[in-house]
Amino acid sequence: MAKQKGKIKRNDDYASKERNLVSLASDFLYRHIWSLLILCLAVCAYFQPHIFSGFIRDWIGFSDHWDTAPLPESPQFLAPHARLEADTTKQQAVVQAFKHAWLAYERDAMGADEYHPISHEGTNLTEAGGIGYTVVDSLDTMLIMGLYDEYHRARRWVNQKLTFDVNGNFSTFETTIRILGGLLSAYELTAQDPLLLEKAIDLADRILPVFETTSGLPLPIVNLAERKGYHTTDFPGLVSVAEVGTLQLEFKYLSEITRNPAYEKKVKQIMEVVDKAKLPHGMASIFMNIEDGEYIPSSVSLGSRADSYYEYLLKQYIQTNFSEPIYRDMYLDAMSSVQTHLFRKTQSGGLTYTSELQPEADETGVLSWRLVPKQDHLACFLPGSLMLGAVSANPTVPRNKISYPPKEEQLSADGLRDWKIGHELLKTCLATHETVTGLSPEIAHFRIASDGMDEMPNAPPDWYIRGAAEDALPSYNARYMLRPETIESLFIAYRLTGDNRFRDHGWNIFQAIEKHCRVDSGGYTTIISVAEIPTRREDKMETFFLSETLKYLYLLFSDDRTIPLDRYVFNTEAHPLPIFKPSR
């Protein structure tokens, strides 16, 4: 730099100044290039640790260590003796269906949250990326079906690609039942693969902040990178009873295996709030206020937004080896109440169905309840749950002495009532499969005297699909989206009775799925109306088709050594978790 007697020369021309600056900068860069590179890597490691660690592991070949974690020599989930024999031909047909679905997803969309088999595309649940919903939801089904090659590839993806450091909003409930439940179940079935536990802990820790509310009820949305809970935009301030009451099996099992009570504490606190908020009729309205932990006037239903709350009352009692009678009492109270208030019979065929109570306010604001004869397909988990409750909640003999099927005297009065109604409801769920496709709709309406339909030509005697008119776009009620609930109930009914008729029904449903939902190039889709042929399709394969529908079908045809019901309890996404005696 030009200097004159220690002073900077004022009339330097700009060009020469620029040249000097450039040469200074390049000199600096040259001398500090390595420091800068290291600084960049450190910043990258800080903000995107998974990319950094994945790169390092791949580079030095360390990832192989995790990628080849061995499976136990023989499956952990087999009981020593079988009473019911497998139907291996039908089981293998179900395995082929699983492969048809999984291999298409793997080919077109590996790692994406959701799969669209017609367009051969995958999508994620947030713009920031996904968290492998389909992969993680499928892991334990592969293990149970013995699809170890597929399992190893899926696990490798979990090892190398799955990160929860995603700056996007996810449903607290769905992420818990599908991802946390999927990881924990696969952890159990692989005899404690540490990779899966590490992922489960990371996820649960990111979810924990949703419980930091005044009542302790969880916020329904979680941003996993921010580790922060949010309200939904549709129902700010509210959370559904299914969303609060269907986290318990997963968080309690995680506490048990980590010996860290933090997870269990949060979900037990929820149950205390729900118990305290109890409504006079003993049932749950679908919405609760997150601030004060009270119910707000909203429908009472056994379907959407409520279903798995009832399911988990019973299953919480089963999960800790019948050591927490509070949940049995809450379950039995709720079941007595729903039978009085929600169960009705059709006049023509005498079909027992579940209806909904909807609140209505008059001009003065006084509230009354209207009974709506509407049953979601989702409510078809209940027949199986009632049968399981009959033999588990309060039998008159030790549980291991109950016959197959149970004898009347082995069940309590409540148990016998639930056993019988469970069968009746299952018959109704099967009746809703009596459509041209053999598939049941998302929502069925039942005939009541005041519906005015008698005047209509060809009025259906018992039930119908509202809005399934031909030539119009059918209503949402008419679709079948590969749901598992009827099959789930058939599986439990078969395991508790050994009655082959339940298998026959399951096989018919499976064939209907094959006929109407299977996409030739791979995958299965939702169909828009179960009441029309040829069917129209929606380009979506729900993740629960792999985790639940096909798993329950496979188990329906397996012997009863496989995932025995006295050792495992299924979470609401069909991920089996072990029954344990709490170590605390």
Ligand code: DMJ
């Ligand atoms: C699943 O995600 C779970 O079973 C949930 O509880 C509600 N139903 C869907 C499948 O239908």
